[in-house]
Amino acid sequence: MSEASLEALIDALRRLPGVGVKSAQRMAFHLLQHDRDGALRLAGALRAAAEGIGHCQRCHTFSEAQICRTCLDPARDARQLMVVETPADQAALERTGSYRGLYFVLMGRLRPLDGIGLADIGVHPLLERTADGIVQEVILATGFSAEGEATAHVLSQALKARGLSVTRLARGVPAGSELEYVDLSTLAHALHDRHGLG
Protein backbone atom coordinates (compact mmCIF):
# COMPACT_ATOMS: atom_id res chain seq x y z
CA MET A 1 0.00 0.00 0.00
CA SER A 2 2.70 2.45 -0.97
CA GLU A 3 1.19 4.15 -4.02
CA ALA A 4 2.84 7.55 -4.38
CA SER A 5 -0.35 9.47 -5.07
CA LEU A 6 -2.09 7.88 -2.08
CA GLU A 7 0.82 8.85 0.17
CA ALA A 8 0.76 12.38 -1.25
CA LEU A 9 -2.98 12.63 -0.57
CA ILE A 10 -2.58 11.46 3.03
CA ASP A 11 0.27 13.97 3.53
CA ALA A 12 -1.80 16.82 2.10
CA LEU A 13 -4.84 15.93 4.25
CA ARG A 14 -2.65 15.99 7.37
CA ARG A 15 -2.10 19.71 6.86
CA LEU A 16 -5.74 20.34 7.71
CA PRO A 17 -6.15 21.51 11.31
CA GLY A 18 -7.15 18.72 13.68
CA VAL A 19 -6.28 15.94 11.23
CA GLY A 20 -3.63 13.42 12.30
CA VAL A 21 -2.20 10.56 10.32
CA LYS A 22 -5.01 8.13 11.27
CA SER A 23 -7.79 10.52 10.25
CA ALA A 24 -5.95 11.43 7.06
CA GLN A 25 -5.70 7.75 6.11
CA ARG A 26 -9.36 7.23 6.88
CA MET A 27 -10.33 10.23 4.76
CA ALA A 28 -8.15 9.16 1.84
CA PHE A 29 -9.46 5.57 1.87
CA HIS A 30 -13.02 6.80 2.20
CA LEU A 31 -12.72 9.18 -0.75
CA LEU A 32 -11.07 6.59 -2.99
CA GLN A 33 -13.44 3.82 -2.09
CA HIS A 34 -16.78 5.56 -1.75
CA ASP A 35 -16.65 9.14 -2.94
CA ARG A 36 -14.38 9.95 -5.89
CA ASP A 37 -16.90 12.55 -6.97
CA GLY A 38 -16.52 14.16 -3.56
CA ALA A 39 -12.74 14.14 -3.93
CA LEU A 40 -12.94 15.92 -7.28
CA ARG A 41 -15.51 18.36 -5.97
CA LEU A 42 -13.31 19.13 -2.97
CA ALA A 43 -10.31 19.60 -5.26
CA GLY A 44 -12.26 22.10 -7.36
CA ALA A 45 -13.61 23.92 -4.30
CA LEU A 46 -10.13 24.23 -2.79
CA ARG A 47 -8.68 25.63 -5.99
CA ALA A 48 -11.59 28.03 -6.55
CA ALA A 49 -11.41 29.32 -2.98
CA ALA A 50 -7.62 29.59 -2.81
CA GLU A 51 -7.46 31.42 -6.11
CA GLY A 52 -10.74 33.35 -6.01
CA ILE A 53 -10.99 34.62 -2.44
CA GLY A 54 -8.94 37.67 -1.55
CA HIS A 55 -9.31 40.27 1.16
CA CYS A 56 -11.78 43.14 1.19
CA GLN A 57 -9.82 46.35 0.65
CA ARG A 58 -11.82 48.13 3.32
CA CYS A 59 -12.19 45.63 6.18
CA HIS A 60 -9.73 42.88 5.18
CA THR A 61 -12.20 40.02 5.58
CA PHE A 62 -12.32 37.24 2.99
CA SER A 63 -14.03 38.47 -0.15
CA GLU A 64 -14.29 37.53 -3.80
CA ALA A 65 -14.89 41.17 -4.73
CA GLN A 66 -12.57 44.09 -3.97
CA ILE A 67 -15.04 45.39 -1.40
CA CYS A 68 -17.05 42.81 0.55
CA ARG A 69 -20.83 42.75 0.73
CA THR A 70 -20.90 43.78 4.38
CA CYS A 71 -18.89 46.93 3.68
CA LEU A 72 -21.13 47.75 0.71
CA ASP A 73 -24.39 47.13 2.58
CA PRO A 74 -26.13 50.53 3.00
CA ALA A 75 -28.28 49.11 5.80
CA ARG A 76 -25.26 48.75 8.12
CA ASP A 77 -24.39 51.49 10.55
CA ALA A 78 -21.09 52.97 9.38
CA ARG A 79 -20.60 54.82 12.66
CA GLN A 80 -19.74 51.58 14.46
CA LEU A 81 -16.62 49.57 13.59
CA MET A 82 -15.94 46.23 15.28
CA VAL A 83 -12.34 45.03 15.32
CA VAL A 84 -11.90 41.22 15.27
CA GLU A 85 -8.89 38.95 15.00
CA THR A 86 -10.06 36.72 12.16
CA PRO A 87 -12.81 36.22 9.57
CA ALA A 88 -13.94 33.24 11.68
CA ASP A 89 -14.53 35.53 14.66
CA GLN A 90 -16.43 37.91 12.40
CA ALA A 91 -18.62 35.02 11.20
CA ALA A 92 -19.38 34.04 14.83
CA LEU A 93 -20.37 37.61 15.71
CA GLU A 94 -22.53 37.89 12.59
CA ARG A 95 -24.37 34.72 13.60
CA THR A 96 -25.52 36.43 16.82
CA GLY A 97 -27.64 38.72 14.62
CA SER A 98 -27.22 41.51 17.16
CA TYR A 99 -24.72 43.79 15.46
CA ARG A 100 -25.54 46.08 12.54
CA GLY A 101 -22.30 48.05 12.25
CA LEU A 102 -19.21 47.37 10.12
CA TYR A 103 -16.08 45.31 10.78
CA PHE A 104 -12.34 45.52 10.55
CA VAL A 105 -10.49 42.21 10.48
CA LEU A 106 -6.97 42.25 11.93
CA MET A 107 -4.47 39.75 10.64
CA GLY A 108 -4.36 37.90 13.97
CA ARG A 109 -3.23 39.42 17.28
CA LEU A 110 -0.05 40.71 18.83
CA ARG A 111 2.32 37.84 19.60
CA PRO A 112 5.51 39.51 20.82
CA LEU A 113 7.15 36.15 21.56
CA ASP A 114 6.79 35.17 17.88
CA GLY A 115 7.85 38.61 16.68
CA ILE A 116 4.31 39.52 15.55
CA GLY A 117 3.96 43.25 16.23
CA LEU A 118 1.54 46.08 15.48
CA ALA A 119 2.51 46.46 11.83
CA ASP A 120 2.02 42.72 11.19
CA ILE A 121 -1.59 42.69 12.37
CA GLY A 122 -2.51 45.66 10.21
CA VAL A 123 -2.74 48.50 12.69
CA HIS A 124 -1.89 51.14 10.06
CA PRO A 125 -4.78 50.18 7.77
CA LEU A 126 -7.02 50.20 10.87
CA LEU A 127 -5.97 53.73 11.83
CA GLU A 128 -6.52 54.83 8.25
CA ARG A 129 -9.92 53.10 8.17
CA THR A 130 -11.09 54.81 11.36
CA ALA A 131 -10.03 58.24 10.06
CA ASP A 132 -12.89 58.39 7.53
CA GLY A 133 -14.81 60.95 9.62
CA ILE A 134 -17.82 58.61 9.87
CA VAL A 135 -16.65 56.00 12.39
CA GLN A 136 -17.46 57.17 15.91
CA GLU A 137 -17.22 54.04 18.04
CA VAL A 138 -14.62 51.30 17.69
CA ILE A 139 -15.68 48.06 19.41
CA LEU A 140 -12.66 45.93 20.26
CA ALA A 141 -13.66 42.29 19.86
CA THR A 142 -10.26 40.62 19.94
CA GLY A 143 -10.15 37.41 21.98
CA PHE A 144 -9.94 37.27 25.77
CA SER A 145 -6.65 35.38 25.79
CA ALA A 146 -3.65 37.24 27.21
CA GLU A 147 -2.56 38.12 23.67
CA GLY A 148 -6.05 39.23 22.63
CA GLU A 149 -6.32 41.42 25.73
CA ALA A 150 -2.90 42.96 25.09
CA THR A 151 -3.90 43.65 21.49
CA ALA A 152 -7.09 45.36 22.66
CA HIS A 153 -5.13 47.42 25.17
CA VAL A 154 -2.60 48.68 22.64
CA LEU A 155 -5.23 49.40 19.98
CA SER A 156 -7.40 51.18 22.53
CA GLN A 157 -4.62 53.63 23.36
CA ALA A 158 -3.83 54.36 19.72
CA LEU A 159 -7.51 54.87 18.85
CA LYS A 160 -8.39 56.99 21.89
CA ALA A 161 -5.45 59.27 21.09
CA ARG A 162 -7.26 59.97 17.81
CA GLY A 163 -10.42 61.03 19.59
CA LEU A 164 -12.48 57.92 18.90
CA SER A 165 -14.83 56.34 21.37
CA VAL A 166 -13.43 52.87 22.12
CA THR A 167 -15.38 50.02 23.74
CA ARG A 168 -14.65 46.37 24.51
CA LEU A 169 -16.93 43.30 24.55
CA ALA A 170 -18.09 42.58 28.10
CA ARG A 171 -16.35 39.96 30.17
CA GLY A 172 -18.64 37.95 32.40
CA VAL A 173 -20.48 34.74 33.16
CA PRO A 174 -21.38 32.76 30.01
CA ALA A 175 -25.09 32.27 29.33
CA GLY A 176 -26.50 29.15 30.96
CA SER A 177 -23.66 28.79 33.48
CA GLU A 178 -23.98 27.66 37.07
CA LEU A 179 -21.88 30.08 39.14
CA GLU A 180 -20.13 27.34 41.10
CA TYR A 181 -18.51 26.00 37.92
CA VAL A 182 -17.34 29.35 36.51
CA ASP A 183 -13.63 30.05 36.93
CA LEU A 184 -12.59 32.61 39.54
CA SER A 185 -11.11 35.13 37.14
CA THR A 186 -14.35 35.25 35.11
CA LEU A 187 -16.42 35.64 38.30
CA ALA A 188 -14.17 38.46 39.53
CA HIS A 189 -14.54 40.27 36.20
CA ALA A 190 -18.32 39.77 36.23
CA LEU A 191 -18.49 41.29 39.71
CA HIS A 192 -16.27 44.21 38.73
CA ASP A 193 -18.23 44.94 35.56
CA ARG A 194 -21.67 44.51 37.19
CA HIS A 195 -24.36 46.79 35.83
CA GLY A 196 -27.41 48.52 37.26
CA LEU A 197 -30.85 46.99 36.77
CA GLY A 198 -33.96 48.84 35.67
Added chain:
Amino acid sequence: MSEASLEALIDALRRLPGVGVKSAQRMAFHLLQHDRDGALRLAGALRAAAEGIGHCQRCHTFSEAQICRTCLDPARDARQLMVVETPADQAALERTGSYRGLYFVLMGRLRPLDGIGLADIGVHPLLERTADGIVQEVILATGFSAEGEATAHVLSQALKARGLSVTRLARGVPAGSELEYVDLSTLAHALHDRHGLG
Protein backbone atom coordinates in the same frame (compact mmCIF):
# COMPACT_ATOMS: atom_id res chain seq x y z
CA MET B 1 -19.34 36.14 5.21
CA SER B 2 -21.45 34.55 2.50
CA GLU B 3 -18.93 34.21 -0.33
CA ALA B 4 -20.10 31.46 -2.66
CA SER B 5 -16.70 29.82 -3.07
CA LEU B 6 -16.18 29.77 0.70
CA GLU B 7 -19.57 28.13 1.23
CA ALA B 8 -18.77 25.61 -1.51
CA LEU B 9 -15.45 24.79 0.15
CA ILE B 10 -17.09 24.27 3.56
CA ASP B 11 -19.73 22.03 1.94
CA ALA B 12 -17.10 19.96 0.16
CA LEU B 13 -15.01 19.56 3.33
CA ARG B 14 -18.09 18.30 5.19
CA ARG B 15 -18.16 15.25 2.94
CA LEU B 16 -14.95 14.03 4.56
CA PRO B 17 -15.63 11.34 7.18
CA GLY B 18 -15.67 12.72 10.73
CA VAL B 19 -15.90 16.35 9.63
CA GLY B 20 -18.95 18.33 10.77
CA VAL B 21 -19.87 21.88 9.92
CA LYS B 22 -17.74 23.41 12.69
CA SER B 23 -14.59 21.52 11.68
CA ALA B 24 -15.24 22.26 8.02
CA GLN B 25 -15.45 25.98 8.76
CA ARG B 26 -12.28 25.83 10.84
CA MET B 27 -10.45 24.00 8.04
CA ALA B 28 -11.65 26.43 5.37
CA PHE B 29 -10.69 29.51 7.40
CA HIS B 30 -7.34 27.99 8.29
CA LEU B 31 -6.49 27.17 4.68
CA LEU B 32 -7.52 30.60 3.41
CA GLN B 33 -5.78 32.51 6.15
CA HIS B 34 -2.63 30.53 6.75
CA ASP B 35 -2.07 27.87 4.13
CA ARG B 36 -3.20 28.62 0.59
CA ASP B 37 -0.26 26.58 -0.65
CA GLY B 38 -1.59 23.67 1.38
CA ALA B 39 -5.04 24.16 -0.16
CA LEU B 40 -3.64 24.04 -3.68
CA ARG B 41 -1.44 21.07 -2.82
CA LEU B 42 -4.42 19.23 -1.38
CA ALA B 43 -6.48 20.08 -4.47
CA GLY B 44 -3.77 18.62 -6.69
CA ALA B 45 -3.34 15.52 -4.51
CA LEU B 46 -7.08 14.85 -4.51
CA ARG B 47 -7.31 15.13 -8.27
CA ALA B 48 -4.20 12.99 -8.85
CA ALA B 49 -5.42 10.28 -6.49
CA ALA B 50 -9.03 10.25 -7.69
CA GLU B 51 -7.96 10.08 -11.33
CA GLY B 52 -4.75 8.05 -11.03
CA ILE B 53 -5.56 5.31 -8.54
CA GLY B 54 -7.55 2.36 -9.77
CA HIS B 55 -7.86 -1.20 -8.54
CA CYS B 56 -5.31 -3.98 -8.97
CA GLN B 57 -6.73 -6.45 -11.48
CA ARG B 58 -5.54 -9.38 -9.40
CA CYS B 59 -6.34 -8.43 -5.78
CA HIS B 60 -8.57 -5.34 -6.20
CA THR B 61 -6.60 -3.16 -3.79
CA PHE B 62 -5.86 0.48 -4.69
CA SER B 63 -3.14 0.63 -7.31
CA GLU B 64 -1.79 3.06 -9.86
CA ALA B 65 -0.63 0.18 -12.04
CA GLN B 66 -2.82 -2.60 -13.46
CA ILE B 67 -1.22 -5.09 -11.08
CA CYS B 68 -0.18 -3.77 -7.64
CA ARG B 69 3.32 -4.11 -6.23
CA THR B 70 2.28 -6.61 -3.60
CA CYS B 71 0.87 -8.99 -6.22
CA LEU B 72 4.02 -8.57 -8.34
CA ASP B 73 6.44 -9.07 -5.43
CA PRO B 74 8.23 -12.43 -6.02
CA ALA B 75 9.24 -12.54 -2.35
CA ARG B 76 5.62 -13.01 -1.21
CA ASP B 77 4.24 -16.49 -0.67
CA ALA B 78 1.63 -17.05 -3.41
CA ARG B 79 0.27 -20.11 -1.62
CA GLN B 80 -1.41 -17.96 1.03
CA LEU B 81 -4.23 -15.56 0.17
CA MET B 82 -5.71 -13.28 2.82
CA VAL B 83 -9.24 -11.95 2.19
CA VAL B 84 -9.93 -8.52 3.68
CA GLU B 85 -12.89 -6.13 3.46
CA THR B 86 -11.05 -2.95 2.46
CA PRO B 87 -7.65 -1.57 1.42
CA ALA B 88 -7.52 0.09 4.85
CA ASP B 89 -7.75 -3.32 6.55
CA GLN B 90 -5.02 -4.57 4.23
CA ALA B 91 -2.82 -1.63 5.21
CA ALA B 92 -3.38 -2.39 8.91
CA LEU B 93 -2.43 -6.05 8.42
CA GLU B 94 0.66 -5.07 6.40
CA ARG B 95 1.81 -2.82 9.25
CA THR B 96 1.98 -5.85 11.55
CA GLY B 97 4.87 -7.08 9.40
CA SER B 98 3.89 -10.67 10.17
CA TYR B 99 2.30 -11.78 6.93
CA ARG B 100 4.20 -12.62 3.75
CA GLY B 101 1.42 -14.01 1.55
CA LEU B 102 -0.86 -12.25 -0.92
CA TYR B 103 -4.20 -10.48 -0.49
CA PHE B 104 -7.64 -10.30 -1.99
CA VAL B 105 -9.64 -7.18 -1.21
CA LEU B 106 -13.42 -7.60 -1.17
CA MET B 107 -15.56 -4.62 -1.99
CA GLY B 108 -16.92 -4.42 1.58
CA ARG B 109 -18.89 -7.17 3.30
CA LEU B 110 -22.27 -8.79 2.98
CA ARG B 111 -25.02 -6.41 4.11
CA PRO B 112 -28.25 -8.23 3.35
CA LEU B 113 -30.34 -5.42 4.89
CA ASP B 114 -28.89 -2.95 2.37
CA GLY B 115 -29.20 -5.42 -0.49
CA ILE B 116 -25.42 -5.97 -0.67
CA GLY B 117 -24.97 -9.62 -1.60
CA LEU B 118 -22.24 -12.00 -2.68
CA ALA B 119 -21.94 -10.65 -6.23
CA ASP B 120 -21.58 -7.06 -4.97
CA ILE B 121 -18.57 -7.79 -2.78
CA GLY B 122 -16.75 -9.56 -5.58
CA VAL B 123 -17.10 -13.20 -4.67
CA HIS B 124 -16.82 -14.35 -8.30
CA PRO B 125 -13.43 -12.70 -8.85
CA LEU B 126 -12.33 -14.24 -5.54
CA LEU B 127 -13.35 -17.74 -6.62
CA GLU B 128 -11.55 -17.18 -9.93
CA ARG B 129 -8.48 -15.84 -8.14
CA THR B 130 -8.27 -18.86 -5.82
CA ALA B 131 -8.56 -21.27 -8.76
CA ASP B 132 -5.04 -20.50 -10.00
CA GLY B 133 -3.69 -23.84 -8.74
CA ILE B 134 -1.13 -22.07 -6.54
CA VAL B 135 -3.26 -20.78 -3.66
CA GLN B 136 -3.55 -23.44 -0.97
CA GLU B 137 -4.72 -21.55 2.13
CA VAL B 138 -7.29 -18.77 2.18
CA ILE B 139 -7.13 -16.71 5.38
CA LEU B 140 -10.45 -14.96 6.05
CA ALA B 141 -9.68 -11.61 7.63
CA THR B 142 -13.05 -9.90 7.32
CA GLY B 143 -14.10 -7.93 10.39
CA PHE B 144 -15.53 -9.46 13.56
CA SER B 145 -18.79 -7.56 13.34
CA ALA B 146 -21.93 -9.63 12.71
CA GLU B 147 -21.71 -8.79 9.00
CA GLY B 148 -17.99 -9.56 8.79
CA GLU B 149 -18.56 -12.91 10.52
CA ALA B 150 -21.44 -13.74 8.17
CA THR B 151 -19.27 -12.87 5.19
CA ALA B 152 -16.49 -15.12 6.47
CA HIS B 153 -18.97 -17.95 7.02
CA VAL B 154 -20.42 -17.77 3.52
CA LEU B 155 -17.02 -17.44 1.85
CA SER B 156 -15.66 -20.29 3.90
CA GLN B 157 -18.33 -22.66 2.62
CA ALA B 158 -17.82 -21.65 -1.01
CA LEU B 159 -14.03 -21.97 -0.74
CA LYS B 160 -14.00 -25.27 1.15
CA ALA B 161 -16.32 -26.75 -1.48
CA ARG B 162 -13.51 -26.05 -3.95
CA GLY B 163 -11.02 -28.03 -1.89
CA LEU B 164 -9.11 -25.08 -0.42
CA SER B 165 -7.84 -24.93 3.12
CA VAL B 166 -9.71 -22.04 4.81
CA THR B 167 -8.65 -20.35 8.06
CA ARG B 168 -9.91 -17.37 10.07
CA LEU B 169 -8.04 -14.80 12.18
CA ALA B 170 -8.16 -15.79 15.86
CA ARG B 171 -10.71 -14.23 18.17
CA GLY B 172 -9.45 -13.56 21.68
CA VAL B 173 -8.24 -11.15 24.30
CA PRO B 174 -6.55 -8.04 22.82
CA ALA B 175 -2.87 -7.56 23.67
CA GLY B 176 -2.35 -5.55 26.86
CA SER B 177 -5.87 -6.15 28.20
CA GLU B 178 -6.82 -6.75 31.82
CA LEU B 179 -9.25 -9.67 31.81
CA GLU B 180 -11.77 -7.97 34.07
CA TYR B 181 -12.39 -5.26 31.46
CA VAL B 182 -12.75 -7.58 28.46
CA ASP B 183 -16.34 -8.14 27.28
CA LEU B 184 -17.91 -11.51 28.00
CA SER B 185 -18.32 -12.61 24.39
CA THR B 186 -14.61 -12.04 23.72
CA LEU B 187 -13.66 -13.94 26.90
CA ALA B 188 -15.94 -16.84 25.96
CA HIS B 189 -14.35 -17.03 22.50
CA ALA B 190 -10.85 -16.84 23.99
CA LEU B 191 -11.69 -19.75 26.29
CA HIS B 192 -13.22 -21.80 23.48
CA ASP B 193 -10.27 -21.19 21.15
CA ARG B 194 -7.62 -21.75 23.84
CA HIS B 195 -4.44 -23.38 22.59
CA GLY B 196 -1.90 -25.78 24.05
CA LEU B 197 1.37 -24.41 25.39
CA GLY B 198 4.78 -25.82 24.48
